[in-house]
Amino acid sequence: MARKKKRESGPMSAAGLIAFYDEYEGKVKMSPVTLVLVSTAFTVIVVLAHLLA
Numbered sequence: 001m002a003r004k005k006k007r008e009s010g011p012m013s014a015a016g017l018i019a020f021y022d023e024y025e026g027k028v029k030m031s032p033v034t035l036v037l038v039s040t041a042f043t044v045i046v047v048l049a050h051l052l053a
Helices: 032-052
Strands: none
């Protein structure tokens, strides 16, 4: 019979704080350079839309 491993709970869990042991990996992966370029382009488009409207 397989038993589940029980994680040790520290004093933080007693205070209602949660510790995340697993890293979350999202579906969309972007490099930091791409993210800065996309956000800058979006900002320029919004500013131009306000100026032309």
